[in-house]
């Protein structure tokens with residue numbers, strides 16, 4: 182059953198709940214003022230009073246309501262286990278919100294460009310547009326959860342007590358109702374549980390981890406942080422593998438936290454560190470960072486992780502693969518970050534090979550595994566085509582595609598094309614060739630300066646250069662509107678990389694097209710590619726099926742243990758068929774994967790693919 186955000190809770194009910202929040206008696210507090218708020222007029226900071234140390238107020242009774250407060254286990258200090266305020270959790274009557282009293286709010290640039298706040302406050306949920314997002318596309322998405330005491334999903338944002346200021350920003354973003362991953366992940370995260378979440382590209386994972394973090398920090402109300410000269414103590418850390426993705430998460434998180442008093446700062450390599458240090462010194466609640474720059478800041482003792490309550494790894498499988506794992510271990514295990522079980526850890530990706538799941542479990546405590554959609558698979562919203570193209574014909578073939586696209590105008594004026602190649606040199610040379618042949622193109626790869634990378638991305642996004650030739654640096658996470666076509670000029674070695682690459686189109690319910698050039702150098706990808714396409718209900722060319730039947734199973738360097746498709750199940754449950762499944766429109770206790778008797782490409786749940 183589809184329920185709009187607006188449908189389940191009437192405006193008036195919601196407003197009453199909000200005003201109840203405001204009238205809740207607040208605990209008496211002393212007069213601690215956080216360092217970044219000192220020297221400000223007292224009248225500007227009505228809610229600054231807080232206990233000398235709020236750590237104690239975090240200590241709810243273990244296992245109790247997250248609003249229960251008054252607990253007696255100060256060592257827990259975990260979000261989700263009581264914040265020292267009375268309230269009822271979901272339903273909008275919880276108290277303890279940071280009410281936006283920080284005068285920092287007044288200096289914030291409005292990222293939405295809607296300056297009439299009253300309008301946003303009064304906007305009825307039902308009056309919002311959904312920006313053309315096709316929510317029907319998500320209606321029957323299969324969902325698998327495992328772990329102890331999994332909190333139930335919600336259908337609407339109104340059912341979740343995120344706080345009115347955050348709700349206002351959600352309205353401003355024109356998010357009418359939560360996407361499937363948000364429906365499940367947000368309640369889990371708000372309960373303070375650790376989470377390993379897999380959901381398809383473009384399905385709203387960023388908000389799924391940002392909302393609970395921002396909401397949690399809003400509740401925490403001026404936690405006292407150590408005062409050490411020039412060292413800052415963020416409460417949340419969000420790590421991502423690329424500079425551009427960190428910037429994007431920062432932009433998103435700034436929108437979500439606008440006027441909440443929660444300060445988000447980004448730190449990434451290739452950009453001047455001094456500027457980032459200055460920004461950090463102005464105060465930071467949520468630090469979004471790439472691992473290399475963070476290690477630098479930690480070694481300079483400019484950032485301490487001692488107060489981290491929330492750790493989120495976006496593109497978590499990439500963060501834990503062989504390239505990044507040592508740095509992540511250093512950050513999480515060898516610096517001053519609170520241990521797992523004390524901090525809350527959330528891992529998100531569209532792909533999660535089981536070998537990486539196993540590694541990731543080192544960072545998690547009693548976690549919930551959530552898989553929304555066929556994990557590691559692509560969304561059906563992307564039409565996938567594979568064409569057999571000899572190496573020597575690739576350029577002319579690309580040219581044909583681009584000409585046809587231009588002539589047909591199929592994707593409209595603003596359509597952008599993202600072309601993936603394997604090497605940096607290959608990217609430069611293809612870009613040059615496209616430009617001299619009348620196709621405005623730019624390129625992004627690791628040999629370009631950060632300034633050049635950012636310029637290229639801006640120029641692509643604006644449509645000035647509607648073709649971007651990229652290496653895998655642009656494969657993950659980037660949310661660029663109007664990418665109508667992704668071309669895998671060179672296929673990657675790893676099927677998961679293919680999934681992320683094509684996921685740059687067909688986002689947030691919109692459709693997209695992905696074309697891959699395949700030849701005999703891609704044989705190891707034949708089976709996983711054919712299987713993936715079949716799972717996503719795509720037409721698999723007969724020649725690819727023939728290659729697939731001859732080829733050994735390859736295409737994923739991380740799937741060392743072989744076996745199940747795409748690491749798409751909780752590795753803790755391997756060999757077990759007992760599942761806790763549901764699907765949209767079907768209630769909470771379905772026994773099948775969305776379409777009864779079907780697992781994606783037509784396999785009954787207990788029947789494994791011929792290629793397993």
Ligand SMILES: Nc1ncnc2c1ncn2[C@@H]1O[C@H](COP(=O)(O)OP(=O)(O)OP(=O)(O)O)[C@@H](O)[C@H]1O
Nearest residue numbers: 356358359360382383384385386387531658660689
């Ligand atoms: N509830 C919602 N309603 C409408 N749009 C949404 C909602 N949640 C997220 N979006 C939009 O969907 C798009 C994709 O979201 P996001 O970038 O978080 O996807 P993702 O799952 O992280 O993708 P990837 O796996 O590629 O990183 C964004 O433009 C975002 O603003």
